[in-house]
Amino acid sequence: MALQVADCQDWRDSSPQQRQSAIEQLKETVAGPRKEGNTLKDDVAYETLDARCKPEFARGFLLYQLYIRAAAFTPPDG
Secondary structure, eight states: OOTTTOBHHHHHHSOHHHHHHHHHHHHHHHHTTTTOSOOOOHHHHHHHHHHHHOSGGGTTOBHHHHHHHHHTTSOOOO
């Protein structure tokens, strides 16, 4: 799935392996080349995206936006 346009409908249509791949891509992108961006632990990211994408009205929500907003409220790893 293309990260820039991946939405909750894509998440819901994906296998667990595809979802994990999306989380890894999101984490790498958000962390940035210097690994300074706030990221989520994989299990937290999975649970967060899964919960936020469950309602039918959320089908068009972008995964990237959901991820970065959740990550903004977590302390940086370190």
